Amino acid sequence: MIPGAAAAMPSGAAVLPGLSVAQACQWPVVPAPDTLIDSAHRRSAAYGLRPDSVADYTPLSRGELAILLERNHALYRHATPVMESLYEQIIHTHHMVVLTDASGAILHTIGDADFMEKADRVALSPGVAWSEQSKGTNAIGTAIAEQSATVIHAGQHYLSANHFLTCSAAPIFDAGGKLLGVLDVTGDQHHFHRHTLGLVRMSAQMIENQLFTSSYQDAVLLHVHSRPEFIGTLMEGLICFRPDGRFLAASRSGLFQTGMSMAALQMHSFQSLFGISIAQLMDQLRRADGGLLALNLFNGIRMHVRASDGGRSRQMISHAADRLTLRETPQSPLQPASAGQSLAALATGDAQIDAVISKLSKVAGKGIPVLLTGETGTGKERFARAIHQASPRHRQAFVALNCAAIPESLIEAELFGYEEGAFTGARKKGQKGKILQAHGGTLFLDEIGDMPLNLQARLLRVLQERAVLPVGAVSTIPVNIEVICATHQPLRQMIADKLFREDLYYRLNGMVVRLPALRERTDLAVVVQRMLAELDAQRIWEISEAVMDEFRRHPWPGNLRQLHSLLRTAMLMADDSSRIEIQHLPDDFWESLPAAQTHTVAAAEMGTASAASAVTQATTVAAAERRLIRDTLAACDGNVSAAARQLGISRNTLYRKLSAESD
Numbered sequence: 001m002i003p004g005a006a007a008a009m010p011s012g013a014a015v016l017p018g019l020s021v022a023q024a025c026q027w028p029v030v031p032a033p034d035t036l037i038d039s040a041h042r043r044s045a046a047y048g049l050r051p052d053s054v055a056d057y058t059p060l061s062r063g064e065l066a067i068l069l070e071r072n073h074a075l076y077r078h079a080t081p082v083m084e085s086l087y088e089q090i091i092h093t094h095h096m097v098v099l100t101d102a103s104g105a106i107l108h109t110i111g112d113a114d115f116m117e118k119a120d121r122v123a124l125s126p127g128v129a130w131s132e133q134s135k136g137t138n139a140i141g142t143a144i145a146e147q148s149a150t151v152i153h154a155g156q157h158y159l160s161a162n163h164f165l166t167c168s169a170a171p172i173f174d175a176g177g178k179l180l181g182v183l184d185v186t187g188d189q190h191h192f193h194r195h196t197l198g199l200v201r202m203s204a205q206m207i208e209n210q211l212f213t214s215s216y217q218d219a220v221l222l223h224v225h226s227r228p229e230f231i232g233t234l235m236e237g238l239i240c241f242r243p244d245g246r247f248l249a250a251s252r253s254g255l256f257q258t259g260m261s262m263a264a265l266q267m268h269s270f271q272s273l274f275g276i277s278i279a280q281l282m283d284q285l286r287r288a289d290g291g292l293l294a295l296n297l298f299n300g301i302r303m304h305v306r307a308s309d310g311g312r313s314r315q316m317i318s319h320a321a322d323r324l325t326l327r328e329t330p331q332s333p334l335q336p337a338s339a340g341q342s343l344a345a346l347a348t349g350d351a352q353i354d355a356v357i358s359k360l361s362k363v364a365g366k367g368i369p370v371l372l373t374g375e376t377g378t379g380k381e382r383f384a385r386a387i388h389q390a391s392p393r394h395r396q397a398f399v400a401l402n403c404a405a406i407p408e409s410l411i412e413a414e415l416f417g418y419e420e421g422a423f424t425g426a427r428k429k430g431q432k433g434k435i436l437q438a439h440g441g442t443l444f445l446d447e448i449g450d451m452p453l454n455l456q457a458r459l460l461r462v463l464q465e466r467a468v469l470p471v472g473a474v475s476t477i478p479v480n481i482e483v484i485c486a487t488h489q490p491l492r493q494m495i496a497d498k499l500f501r502e503d504l505y506y507r508l509n510g511m512v513v514r515l516p517a518l519r520e521r522t523d524l525a526v527v528v529q530r531m532l533a534e535l536d537a538q539r540i541w542e543i544s545e546a547v548m549d550e551f552r553r554h555p556w557p558g559n560l561r562q563l564h565s566l567l568r569t570a571m572l573m574a575d576d577s578s579r580i581e582i583q584h585l586p587d588d589f590w591e592s593l594p595a596a597q598t599h600t601v602a603a604a605e606m607g608t609a610s611a612a613s614a615v616t617q618a619t620t621v622a623a624a625e626r627r628l629i630r631d632t633l634a635a636c637d638g639n640v641s642a643a644a645r646q647l648g649i650s651r652n653t654l655y656r657k658l659s660a661e662s663d
């Protein structure tokens with residue numbers, strides 16, 4: 001059920017937080033009027049469709065869909081939990097919930113299996129376009145064309161193939177009023193329910209509010225309404241200010257509550273609107289009953305106000321001491337999974353990554369400890385989070401501890417926690433360790449090879465006994481966790497060197513999965529597109545072919561992390577152009593190239609390198625690599641594993657290079 005849902009609707013469906021049935025039903029609940037349908041049909045005909053046309057059911061390829069999802073990752077991330085809650089309310093009613101992007105391309109669907117099968121016949125599935133241009137009048141396409149919530153029922157669909165459907169769709173807008181996508185509930189026309197559109201609209205509103213709040217995390221966020229009981233409900237208005245009082249944005253309901261347009265609000269600061277400063281507001285709120293204040297706008301409108309700061313600064317204060325943990329990332333039970341966090345969303349068309357995803361999907365949530373290996377920056381933590389998201393524990397905490405990032409002396413307290421007064425400097429009330437914080441969820445131990453030997457024994461005991469003994473405590477506390485570990489170190493070698501306990505190793509390596517280095521992957525273009533979309537959800541970025549060529553040649557010692565930070569810098573350099581060119585790449589990119597390659601690039605850039613000299617340089621690099629491989633193999637007495645380790649490449653890569661050499 002949607003979190004916080006309270007009363008039951010007549011249909012048996014629940015009402016969303018803070019809304020009575022009457023309020024929910026204020027929204028349109030009947031199929032669209034004839035005039036709207038007439039214009040939609042006229043548009044469909046103008047697109048060259050005929051009622052008996054066979055629509056284009058071709059979906060996007062997997063790679064294209066991955067890029068589409070990445071471009072819409074913020075929408076997807078905030079919409080999926082709402083879709084799940086909405087679906088819970090209509091489950092077993094022969095319906096499905098559909099999310100599309102602003103063009104009507106389907107991003108995600110959830111629904112009853114029997115109806116999904118029927119829906120497959122008309123390609124209501126991810127990657128297929130449901131714009132009016134493609135499918136004629138339908139709730140998704142028509143909601144986009146009309147920019148408003150719409151029901152299209154049975155014969156109102158333009159294509160006869162879709163007459164068995166009843167669809168209710170509501171557009172989703174961003175804070176600036178730009179269309180982001182559409183939320184739709186589609187079902188068998190015999191199961192039409194007049195409350196469906198109301199539910200869809202409320203859910204779309206919920207997604208908009210969540211997108212709004214997440215977009216302004218560093219801002220002072222005001223929840224406003226003329227009636228105090230509406231604060232904290234879907235009907236509240238949201239208005240954001242910078243900490244210095246400058247106006248940033250307002251939700252649609254926020255505009256309605258102030259009675260002002262966005263343009264008018266943009267002329268104001270918090271002080272000019274309310275006659276007090278942000279600091280005074282915070283001061284008054286601290287003393288106010290229930291954290292709620294009544295304020296008068298300069299135009300005489302009175303509104304009730306609650307403030308939050310996106311939670312960030314409050315969290316920073318309350319967790320100040322915890323920051324020692326460096327990479328603690330607890331996830332609250334209601335925090336939605338991000339798109340980038342699901343296993344399937346990590347598919348990028350590379351066969352090695354596909355194989356990793358397939359293996360991990362089989363073990364996620366089955367109680368099998370996973371050990372992720374791979375060079376630094378290959379995405380081990382990303383995958384760990386995705387495994388957690390794919391497990392039944394996904395609503396519980398994901399707690400990460402990087403054993404290499406904290407001093408050895410602190411690992412024990414961090415991991416096992418401690419009792420009040422356990423040692424000098426301990427916090428008064430003691431501290432819950434990471435293991436207990438992860439209770440019910442997943443504990444991710446990064447760089448497990450750096451775990452001190454004495455703590456390895458204690459960790460093993462926790463895993464065997466499923467109970468933890470905090471420092472200074474006299475009795476153990478039962479704990480239920482799944483453990484995922486990661487390392488870039490050769491643990492077997494460490495066992496041989498007596499640096500890692502063999503018994504712990506076997507306890508942790510239920511499944512060992514190696515993540516390939518970026519240079520071994522075949523999906524560079526998709527990865528780059530995804531990162532660009534992740535770094536800037538607002539704009540579509542392009543990257544020049546020359547840059548992509550350099551990227552393909554680059555050895556990427558820092559793997560995905562290096563690529564990510566390079567793109568971030570290049571985007572800043574490219575500024576407003578939304579296109580990354582050679583000149584936007586930072587100097588250290590060229591510095592990490594092998595010397596011979598740098599010369600080739602530099603010469604080519606200056607236009608002085610003839611094709612012949614470029615080939616010579618490339619040949620020099622290849623020759624140097626061959627020499628290095630031969631020398632390393634000789635030094636390792638022909639042991640390929642040892643040579644690969646010394647060269648910092650995988651055995652497969654080394655075999656590939658050796659066979660290329662002998663071809």
Ligand SMILES: Nc1ncnc2c1ncn2[C@@H]1O[C@H](COP(=O)(O)OP(=O)(O)OP(=O)(O)O)[C@@H](O)[C@H]1O
Binds near residue numbers: 488
């Ligand atoms: N699939 C992905 N898509 C986009 N970016 C990614 C992906 N995986 C990783 N990254 C980027 O690379 C960075 C490093 O990823 P992550 O921390 O998961 O790697 P790691 O292997 O755990 O690194 P280390 O071994 O150094 O701890 C992330 O912060 C993110 O910016």
